[in-house]
Amino acid sequence: MTDPATPQAPHDWRPERFMVIAAHPDDADFGPAATAARWIDAGSVGWLVCCTSGDAGGEDLEADPLALAALREEEQRVAAAIVGYAGISFLHQPDGALANDLALRELLVREIRTFRPDAVLATDPETLFYGDGGINHTDHRAAGMAAVDAAYPAARNPMAFPWLARAGLAAHNVRRLYLFWSNHPTVRVDISATIGRKIDALRAHPSQIRHLEKLDERMRSWAAEDGEAIGVEAGEALRLIVIDEDADEAPGPATDAEATADR
Ligand SMILES: [Zn+2]
Secondary structure, eight states: OOTTOOOSOHHHHSSSSEEEEEEEHHHHHTTTTHHHHHHHHTTTTEEEEEEEEETTSOOOOOOHHHHOOOOOOHHHHHHHHTTOEEEEEEEEEOOTOOOOOOOHHHHHHHHHHOOOOOEEEEEEETTHHHHSSSSSHHHHHHHHHHHHHHHTTGGOOOOOSHHHHHHTOOOOOOOEEESSOSSEEEEEEEEOTTTHHHHHHHHHHHTTOOOOOHHHHHHHHHHHHHHTTTTSOEEEEEEEEEEEEEEEETTSSSOHHHHHHOO
């Protein structure tokens, strides 16, 4: 787990507003849910975007994909309430056939320009294999790549999808990307206080999790590995891409003067 680029201090930058872009319901909860919960507890506002509704996420050939999608949206709504997101958008793209095409990027640019996040969290599109032990789902790669392309340059370029700006969705600068399920994490967030919320959020997806009784132990053991690197009980590893350096504007620990000015 040791990466030469990994700082030994827990990552403590915090966006005022952040958006998690995921391929399927449950991805955000297996992903950065505890970081999201930590930031929300500290005053950030988070929004979740699910590109698909997970209509192929089962093994029953007789299952009705629309009924499965509805069930998984409901599971994700319950989980999102546990994490504390302000809301969710479902883009209703086809599960298993997600493509980083212009149509998906336009949908994501709409979401970004509407919610106006400082940071976007998405699956690392460079993860084709998980180390030597597994293949990253094609939808995860497509959603990650589309999120990256939507965040930069499309969201900040008023001439990209110009009908959006003409309709009032002004260009917006996403300043940072945090990529999850990365083979090259660069920061780790202390999630000791919120790992329980992540596990509770995952329990809200019973259609997807086979061994609920083992979930707690499994998630805590994974989080312990990332926590160890920063000297805490539980951590989440993310690959940080800084698009705009913003030392002066970082919300970080706000001073009293700044906090007053915001009101
Ligand atoms: Zn997934």
